[in-house]
Amino acid sequence: MSTIKEQRMNTYLALGVLAGVIAVVCVIGILTFHKETEYVQGQAEVTEYRVSSKVPGRILEFKVQEGQKVHKGDTLAILEAPEVEAKKAQAEAVEQQALALSAKAQAGAREPQKEGAYEMWQKAKVGVEIAEKSFSRISNLYKDGVVSAQKYDEVKAQRDAAIATEKAARSQYRLALDGAQEEDKEMAAAKVLQAQGAVAEVNSYIHETFLTAYADGEVTEIFPHLGELVGTGAPIMNIAQMDDQWASFNVREDYLKDFYIGSEFDAYVPAIDRTVRMKVSYMKDIGDFAAWKATKETGQYDLKTFEVRATPLSATGDLRPGMSVIVKKEHRR
Numbered sequence: 001m002s003t004i005k006e007q008r009m010n011t012y013l014a015l016g017v018l019a020g021v022i023a024v025v026c027v028i029g030i031l032t033f034h035k036e037t038e039y040v041q042g043q044a045e046v047t048e049y050r051v052s053s054k055v056p057g058r059i060l061e062f063k064v065q066e067g068q069k070v071h072k073g074d075t076l077a078i079l080e081a082p083e084v085e086a087k088k089a090q091a092e093a094v095e096q097q098a099l100a101l102s103a104k105a106q107a108g109a110r111e112p113q114k115e116g117a118y119e120m121w122q123k124a125k126v127g128v129e130i131a132e133k134s135f136s137r138i139s140n141l142y143k144d145g146v147v148s149a150q151k152y153d154e155v156k157a158q159r160d161a162a163i164a165t166e167k168a169a170r171s172q173y174r175l176a177l178d179g180a181q182e183e184d185k186e187m188a189a190a191k192v193l194q195a196q197g198a199v200a201e202v203n204s205y206i207h208e209t210f211l212t213a214y215a216d217g218e219v220t221e222i223f224p225h226l227g228e229l230v231g232t233g234a235p236i237m238n239i240a241q242m243d244d245q246w247a248s249f250n251v252r253e254d255y256l257k258d259f260y261i262g263s264e265f266d267a268y269v270p271a272i273d274r275t276v277r278m279k280v281s282y283m284k285d286i287g288d289f290a291a292w293k294a295t296k297e298t299g300q301y302d303l304k305t306f307e308v309r310a311t312p313l314s315a316t317g318d319l320r321p322g323m324s325v326i327v328k329k330e331h332r333r
Contacts, residue, residue, distance in 0.1 A: 037328055037329070038328075038329050039326050039327065039328060039329070040249055040250075040251055040255065040326070040327040040329055041249070041324060041325070041326055041327075042247045042248050042249035042250070042267075042308075042324075042325045042327070043247065043248060043321075043322055043323060043324055043325060044245060044246075044247050044269070044319050044320060044321055044322065044323040044324075044325055045245070045246050045247065045248050045309075045321055046240045046241060046242055046244060046245050046246075046321045047240070047241045047244040047246075048217075048220065048238050048239065048240045048241070049214055049215070049217075049238075049239055049241070050235040050236075050237070050238055050239075051076055051077075051211050051213070051214070051235070051236045051237050051238075051239060052211075052233050052234055052235050052236055053079055053208050053209065053211060053230065053232070053233075053234070053236065054205065054208040054232060054233070055079070055081050055084055055205045055208050055209060055232060056081070056229070056230065056231050056232050057079030057080055057081035057084075057209055057229070057230065058079065058080045058081075058227060058228070058229050058230075059077060059079060059080075059224050059225070059226050059227055059228050059229075059230065059236075060077075060078045060079060060080040061077065061078045061226070062076070062077050062222065062226060063075045063076055063077060063078070064076050064077075064219050064237075065219065065222075066219050066220065066221060066222055067218065067219060067220075068218070068219050069216075069217070069218050069219075070213045070216065070217060070218070070219060070239065071213065071216050072213055072214065072215050072216055073212055073213060074212060074213045075210055075211070075212055076211045076212060076213055076219075076236070076237060077211045077236055077237070078209060078210055078211070079208075079209040079210075079211070079230070080209070081205070081206070081209050084202060084205045084206055084209065085206070087202050087205075088199070088202040088203070088206060091195070091198040091199045091201075091202045092199055094195045094198060095192070095195035095196055095198070095199050097195070098188070098191040098192040098194070098195040099192055099195075101188050101191060102188035102189055102191065102192045120169045120172065121166070121169040121170050121172070123169070124162070124165045124166035124168070124169035124170070125166050125169075127162040127165060127166065128159075128162045128163050128165075128166045130162070131155075131158050131159040131161075131162035131163070132159060132162075134155050134158070134159070135155050135156055135158075135159040138151065138152055138155040138156075139152070211236055213239060214239070215239070215241055216241065216243070217239040217240050217241045217242060218239065218240050218242050219237055219238070219239060219240075220237075220238045220239070220240045220321075221237060221238045222236070222237040223235055223236060223237060224236060240321060242317075243315070245311070245312060245316065245319055246281070246309050246310060246311045246312075247267065247278060247309065247310050247311075247312075247325040248307060248308070248309050249307070249308045249309075249310070249325070249327065250286065250305050250306070250307060250308075251305065251306050251307075251308045252303050252304075252305055252306075253303050253304050253305070253306060254303055255329055256283075256306060256308075258329065259280050259283070259306075259308045259310075260280065260283075261280055261281070261282075261283055262279065262280060263279070263280050264277060264278065264279045264280075264313070265277075265278060265280075265310070265327060266278075266327075267310070267325045267326060267327050268325070268326045268327075268328070269316075269319060269323055269324070269325055269326075270323075270324055270326065271320070271323040271324065272316075272318050272319065272323070274316070274318075276312050276314075276316055276319070276325070277312070277313045277314065278310035278311060278312055278313065279310055279311055279313055280308055280309070280310045281309055281310060281311050282307075282308070282309035283306055283307070283308050283309075284306065284307050285304060285305075285306050285307075286304075286305050286306065286307055
């Protein structure tokens with residue numbers, strides 16, 4: 001009997017141990033296959049623009065410092081460009097010359113010239129009158145046979161020449177009154193417009209020596225030093241538009257289901273110890289083979305990485321470029 005009892009006790013003990021083992025395995029399974037938290041880390045960014053000049057020159061003065069806030073239209077730096085000033089003087093001289101020629105064409109002849117042309121016309125008219133009288137007398141004498149045909153022809157030629165001279169003198173007088181031809185006036189006016197365009201062009205270059213802010217922002221970096229030469233289009237400084245903030249993340253494609261365009265999520269910013277609500281506004285594959293994560297050893301596929309950008313739904317003035325932005329993602333192992 002005792003042997004049977006001992007066997008039963010051993011059986012119950014074995015069952016108890018087995019049940020304990022099963023319980024331990026279950027607990028281990030629960031602990032092992034719980035939701036694991038992973039982090040998608042990005043960083044805060046802001047839109048920046050570079051300030052540069054169209055003309056080469058020397059840095060004469062900086063009106064701002066790094067870290068200073070600026071407003072649209074503020075003068076940031078002044079360049080010294082003596083070559084442009086010299087070109088302006090040349091262009092203005094050409095403009096004055098064109099204006100003078102145009103004024104001359106519009107005004108026509110001077111008063112003494114008009115008076116001289118008028119007197120020559122009057123003189124020619126008197127000559128015609130005398131020639132007409134002489135021709136009239138000679139004509140009568142020629143009809144009476146007193147003078148020869150040669151004499152008649154000579155006086156007639158003198159009369160015709162006097163008439164032609166009077167017409168030429170009258171034309172010269174009218175020309176003096178009318179001034180230059182319309183074509184000459186239009187050509188002179190076009191020269192003025194050309195010269196004024198050259199002056200405007202040089203003035204635009206001079207305006208470019210005063211570098212101004214395109215939009216509100218903060219000076220993040222100044223590249224040249226005072227007195228240095230800068231070339232055409234060379235960047236002078238960077239301006240960050242602090243009101244245009246966003247965050248950039250590198251997200252593996254197995255997480256993209258939570259980062260589609262228009263989706264919202266909470267992100268934690270350790271630097272300011274704040275959670276920020278964000279909305280996905282941009283997504284693009286990085287396109288680099290190094291951004292792939294190999295999972296072939298598990299018989300699956302490689303995971304590609306995408307760049308995801310998200311913008312805060314509310315203004316966060318203390319969010320600065322470069323700050324880490326953390327997103328928690330949980331999944332079952």
